[in-house]
Amino acid sequence: MSTTTTETKSPPRERAVGRGIDRVDGPEKTTGKARFAAEFPYPDLAYAALVHATVARGRITGIDVKAAEAVTGVLSVLTHLNAPVLKPAPARSMLDLSTMVSATSVNYLNTDEVHWDGQPVAVVVAESLEAAQRGAGLVEVTYQEFPAVVDFAAEEANAKPQPNSMLGAGSAKKGDAEAALAVAPVSVDLRFTTPPHNHNAIEPHATTAVWDGDRLTVHEGSQAISWMRKHLAYRFGIPERNVRMTSPYVGGGFGGKGSVWPGTILTALAARATGRAVRMMLTREGVYRTVGGRTPSIQRVALGAGQDGRLTALIQTSVTRTGKVGGNSESVAEAARHLYDAENILIQQNLVEMDLLPNTFMRAPGVAIGTFALEAAIDELAGELGVDPIELRMRNEPARSPLDGKRFAHRMLREAYALGAERFGWAERTPEPGSMRDGRWLVGMGVATAYHSSVQFTANVTVRLSADGTVVVRCGFQEMGMGGATVQAQIAADELGVPFEAVRVEYGDSDLPTGPMAGGSAQTASIAASLLSACEKLKGSVLALARRSGDSPLRGQRLAAVEARDGGLYRRDRPGAGESYEAILSRAGRPSVEAAIGSESGLGALAGQVRFMAKFINDQRRWVKAASGAQFCEVRVDPDTGEVRVSRWLGVFDVGRVINAKTAASQLRGGIVMGIGMALSEETLVDPRNGRVMNPGLGDYHIPVHADVPPIDILYLDEPDPTMPLGLIGIGEVSITGVAGAIANAVHHATGKRVRDLPITLDKLL
Amino acid sequence: MKPFAYVSAPDVATAVRTIATEPNAKFLGGGTNLVDLMREDIEQPDTVVDITRLPLTEIEELPGGGVRVGALVRNSHLAAHRLIRTRYPLLSQALLAGASAQLRNMATVGGNLLQRTRCPYFYDGASACNKRVPGSGCDAIGGFNRNHAILGTSDDCIATHPSDMCVALAALDATVEVESVRGLRRVPLADFHRLPGGTPHLETTLEPDELVTAIEVPELTAPSSYRKVRDRASYAFALVSVAAALEVTDGVVSDVRLALGGVAAKPWRARQAESVLLGTPATEESFRRAAEAELEPAVGRPDNAFKIELAQRTIVATLRRLSDGSFGDGSFGDGSRA
Numbered sequence A: 001m002s003t004t005t006t007e008t009k010s011p012p013r014e015r016a017v018g019r020g021i022d023r024v025d026g027p028e029k030t031t032g033k034a035r036f037a038a039e040f041p042y043p044d045l046a047y048a049a050l051v052h053a054t055v056a057r058g059r060i061t062g063i064d065v066k067a068a069e070a071v072t073g074v075l076s077v078l079t080h081l082n083a084p085v086l087k088p089a090p091a092r093s094m095l096d097l098s099t100m101v102s103a104t105s106v107n108y109l110n111t112d113e114v115h116w117d118g119q120p121v122a123v124v125v126a127e128s129l130e131a132a133q134r135g136a137g138l139v140e141v142t143y144q145e146f147p148a149v150v151d152f153a154a155e156e157a158n159a160k161p162q163p164n165s166m167l168g169a170g171s172a173k174k175g176d177a178e179a180a181l182a183v184a185p186v187s188v189d190l191r192f193t194t195p196p197h198n199h200n201a202i203e204p205h206a207t208t209a210v211w212d213g214d215r216l217t218v219h220e221g222s223q224a225i226s227w228m229r230k231h232l233a234y235r236f237g238i239p240e241r242n243v244r245m246t247s248p249y250v251g252g253g254f255g256g257k258g259s260v261w262p263g264t265i266l267t268a269l270a271a272r273a274t275g276r277a278v279r280m281m282l283t284r285e286g287v288y289r290t291v292g293g294r295t296p297s298i299q300r301v302a303l304g305a306g307q308d309g310r311l312t313a314l315i316q317t318s319v320t321r322t323g324k325v326g327g328n329s330e331s332v333a334e335a336a337r338h339l340y341d342a343e344n345i346l347i348q349q350n351l352v353e354m355d356l357l358p359n360t361f362m363r364a365p366g367v368a369i370g371t372f373a374l375e376a377a378i379d380e381l382a383g384e385l386g387v388d389p390i391e392l393r394m395r396n397e398p399a400r401s402p403l404d405g406k407r408f409a410h411r412m413l414r415e416a417y418a419l420g421a422e423r424f425g426w427a428e429r430t431p432e433p434g435s436m437r438d439g440r441w442l443v444g445m446g447v448a449t450a451y452h453s454s455v456q457f458t459a460n461v462t463v464r465l466s467a468d469g470t471v472v473v474r475c476g477f478q479e480m481g482m483g484g485a486t487v488q489a490q491i492a493a494d495e496l497g498v499p500f501e502a503v504r505v506e507y508g509d510s511d512l513p514t515g516p517m518a519g520g521s522a523q524t525a526s527i528a529a530s531l532l533s534a535c536e537k538l539k540g541s542v543l544a545l546a547r548r549s550g551d552s553p554l555r556g557q558r559l560a561a562v563e564a565r566d567g568g569l570y571r572r573d574r575p576g577a578g579e580s581y582e583a584i585l586s587r588a589g590r591p592s593v594e595a596a597i598g599s600e601s602g603l604g605a606l607a608g609q610v611r612f613m614a615k616f617i618n619d620q621r622r623w624v625k626a627a628s629g630a631q632f633c634e635v636r637v638d639p640d641t642g643e644v645r646v647s648r649w650l651g652v653f654d655v656g657r658v659i660n661a662k663t664a665a666s667q668l669r670g671g672i673v674m675g676i677g678m679a680l681s682e683e684t685l686v687d688p689r690n691g692r693v694m695n696p697g698l699g700d701y702h703i704p705v706h707a708d709v710p711p712i713d714i715l716y717l718d719e720p721d722p723t724m725p726l727g728l729i730g731i732g733e734v735s736i737t738g739v740a741g742a743i744a745n746a747v748h749h750a751t752g753k754r755v756r757d758l759p760i761t762l763d764k765l766l
Numbered sequence B: 001m002k003p004f005a006y007v008s009a010p011d012v013a014t015a016v017r018t019i020a021t022e023p024n025a026k027f028l029g030g031g032t033n034l035v036d037l038m039r040e041d042i043e044q045p046d047t048v049v050d051i052t053r054l055p056l057t058e059i060e061e062l063p064g065g066g067v068r069v070g071a072l073v074r075n076s077h078l079a080a081h082r083l084i085r086t087r088y089p090l091l092s093q094a095l096l097a098g099a100s101a102q103l104r105n106m107a108t109v110g111g112n113l114l115q116r117t118r119c120p121y122f123y124d125g126a127s128a129c130n131k132r133v134p135g136s137g138c139d140a141i142g143g144f145n146r147n148h149a150i151l152g153t154s155d156d157c158i159a160t161h162p163s164d165m166c167v168a169l170a171a172l173d174a175t176v177e178v179e180s181v182r183g184l185r186r187v188p189l190a191d192f193h194r195l196p197g198g199t200p201h202l203e204t205t206l207e208p209d210e211l212v213t214a215i216e217v218p219e220l221t222a223p224s225s226y227r228k229v230r231d232r233a234s235y236a237f238a239l240v241s242v243a244a245a246l247e248v249t250d251g252v253v254s255d256v257r258l259a260l261g262g263v264a265a266k267p268w269r270a271r272q273a274e275s276v277l278l279g280t281p282a283t284e285e286s287f288r289r290a291a292e293a294e295l296e297p298a299v300g301r302p303d304n305a306f307k308i309e310l311a312q313r314t315i316v317a318t319l320r321r322l323s324d325g326s327f328g329d330g331s332f333g334d335g336s337r338a
Helices: A026-030 A097-101 A129-138 A153-158 A177-183 A225-236 A262-274 A284-290 A334-338 A367-385 A389-395 A413-424 A484-496 A523-548 A581-588 A602-622 A661-680 A739-751 B012-021 B034-039 B075-080 B082-087 B089-097 B101-106 B109-113 B165-171 B271-277 B284-295 B306-324
Strands: A046-052 A058-064 A074-078 A120-126 A140-145 A171-174 A186-194 A206-212 A215-220 A243-246 A278-281 A297-305 A311-323 A344-354 A436-438 A441-453 A461-466 A471-474 A503-506 A562-565 A568-571 A578-580 A592-597 A626-637 A644-654 A712-716 B005-008 B025-028 B047-050 B059-061 B067-070 B175-180 B183-188 B211-217 B224-229 B240-249 B252-261
Touching: A046 A129, A046 A262, A046 A284, A058 A120, A074 A129, A074 A262, A097 A225, A120 A129, A120 A262, A153 A311, A153 A344, A177 A297, A177 A311, A177 A344, A186 A367, A206 A262, A215 A225, A215 A262, A225 A243, A225 A262, A262 A278, A262 A284, A297 A367, A311 A367, A334 A344, A334 A367, A334 A441, A367 A389, A367 A441, A367 A661, A367 A739, A389 A413, A389 A441, A413 A441, A413 A626, A413 A644, A413 A712, A441 A644, A441 A739, A461 A484, A461 A523, A461 A581, A471 A484, A484 A503, A484 A523, A523 A562, A523 A568, A523 A581, A523 A592, A568 A581, A578 A581, A626 A739, A644 A661, A644 A739, A661 A712, A661 A739, B012 B025, B012 B047, B012 B175, B012 B211, B025 B034, B059 B082, B067 B082, B075 B082, B075 B089, B075 B101, B075 B109, B082 B089, B089 B165, B089 B224, B089 B240, B109 B165, B109 B211, B165 B224, B165 B240, B165 B252, B224 B306, B240 B306, B252 B271, B252 B284, B252 B306, B271 B284, B284 B306
Parallel strands: A046 A278, A215 A243, A311 A344, A471 A503, A644 A712, B005 B047, B025 B047
Antiparallel strands: A046 A120, A058 A140, A074 A120, A171 A344, A186 A297, A206 A215, A206 A278, A297 A311, A436 A441, A441 A626, A461 A471, A461 A592, A562 A568, A568 A578, A626 A644, B059 B067, B067 B211, B175 B183, B175 B211, B224 B240, B240 B252
């Protein structure tokens, strides 16, 4: 085939990035074709069910499995007396982030010790789900009980300062905030509490595990397949390459599927012990008893200000809990480090360790509850000062990060509030509490700031361009419904100048290049960074092929002088001069060209990790990076009964460049819905007498129903962050932050009542 | 779930004969509560007698102006029926305030009467519950009891009856028709459910071999309404609910029916409040006095003491709206819009 020089006459193709493109996985999900972890068929599949401990701390003194074994169809009852031996979970280390994936240190069924009410103490494997569950109900366990620490409220005095970690510093100080508070002309000093929350993804945790000799295949809805794979290999003492983990679809994660919880390990253990393919689908109660949730908190926020409203003192302290056998400290006061330009700042986060199921990541860990207290306190101070709450925030908007003077990579809260106030009709709000009504309804309007720090992980990516102009992007990341595959296809399409439809993205399989975990709102930016590099590398390879040919119009061109568009490479200085990928690859006799970013070898991966940590630390020194926004809400309160209904919502977000207008808006809305639940109804009831969760299901744990969710308007400023790939900032978590604060503030505006203890249930307003 | 034998009864006679000969059998209607309880091993019948083929699905107008409803009429069907919507708005509203659309499509009238409490300690096999295991104790007393009873409780049990429909039926003076091998009898709804006393496991006056076949509701002429207060807008049990009918003549209460839900082990007919109200001016102050009189014997606990005030406020609000006709504003009175 001869070289062709195409003169393009059609107008330039619309870029894919920024458009509201439907999710590529949508049709598979809506037609039921998508295969989730509990739907992989195996001919010899057996089913497993858990038996949960009913004491918070103790030792198993006896397990009677006879009745369970007698149930027709039961294959095996695994207990600590007969289960295969497992290596204990590895200690956590910042040099190997995969160690973070270990949810607890308990070596399930390899110990007679019980560390929380709900810990699995036996697994029943059977030919049917019904037989497994029936068997599990018949296992009789006796315990020697030990004293247990299970009453969070009673442990406040025993809290210890939270150590610094990669997830955030435990404390921070600028000046003498207590002294400044004591002499401040206007001040508030407030105590807030938030209850524990549970994960309620629509897909309960499920695992299908199959052994073939020393090779293990695991299907699981996971937010961290590469880390989980490494963890499983370690626990079972097999090489990492012997474990394959697939997670093609995840029915919601929110942090609850980012760690290895008992169900994962025990399914693989049951499969090993029985020689069968084994599936375990946690019941909703099983999720509550074996998968951690959000820590409760006790917080103090104290603010001092001059009559002009300028903050002289900002104090935020917190007490949260972890389990004695695992869990994470949370950066409750993260937003207080960055939001207000106070002369004196004191941050002190504290921890108690308890004999309870360890807490885990849950959408904006720490910050979601920390911004409730901080933003409600700012509103109270505004009330004391007689200043509009938006105006008070603007008077204290810092030019640089108030604690350390670092530069903000990006900061547009002024613009967000200005746009939001106009769109929401903030000027119509009469400041006096109880002054707005709609019929008998009391009406209130409230605002709060949303804020979530931005991080990135390493991501290995390959991109293959075929002679027919199609592109395959491969990366073992996780798609939890947020549109991960769709946005990466959009990015690749624009970078390579091909139609969006020409790009296929492969993900959710540990056989693929190692992806980042889906957490910390980091997945999209992490992959995008590597994908951009891979596309650049790929274009370089293609250009090199073209340059080999004497009569190519691209001969002698440097990559910088060439742009990818219309399915090929074209000179920037002579728009008509260039070649299609098809032409270049055909001439070179190459069916495809591939580029890879990141190493899969042990040493290369370690080097990548070290490079990543170095960049991370360097970035942290230079910049404060975050997604932020302004939350506006309107509530109606029934003056007779205290019922609160959120009637209107607007979130204006600064999340850098928006890659997909539709999926971004959906994800931001979802965070607000979750925040409404946190504000008004969600609470895990942990019985303080024995540590048992007493509302383990959607009937008693009140997430919002449709009728609780108003129309939610989402606006974004769409200004690229110069320090992020493509200027994008992760959006997974920011929109839950500030929600509870905005609602509490609106409820106060409606009723004159300040509720500082979540959830804001009607009894607190009577 | 414990394995069980399943039989399907072709007619009422066979159904009651079967239940009389099987010592540990249960009737299965919509299954929306029984099957849940079986999954949790709280109910462990040896035999399940499916009654969904029985011809108990009619809604008929009675000669005296009342309505007879077959025990197998689905909750959704009853709520939507013209006779119910026009003559007994409180009953239609109560049904629609309950459960979810999917559950209402399955749940039967008879099964709704026989719903068991949603006390979490009753549902949890690891907790003490006198209702589930007589004599084992009550973990709700001293535990989480936000949803629990404030009226008619005992030292053995503070559970509530979860039904919305029954609260409306209590206000309506409904009668329950039951059949067994011994024949047919009629039980006033007020006598159908029991207070816990020392035997909280006995929840109704129904004999183990009796089948609910119908309910009868006498005529109602007064304007009526059902108001449910709960922790979210839908799909939650009542913290407090009020079924009320109020007739005001020349500014004076000439007829009033009042029943409360979410406050006791049975739908609570507020006779005390009714007697205070009858013949008094239909004013906010009268409503308040009546509400206070009804709640006077209430006993609150740390989590649910608010219900005493909430119940009074909800009674007043419901009567106020009935007396001033302000339901005409397009709302259902529970914050949702028509």
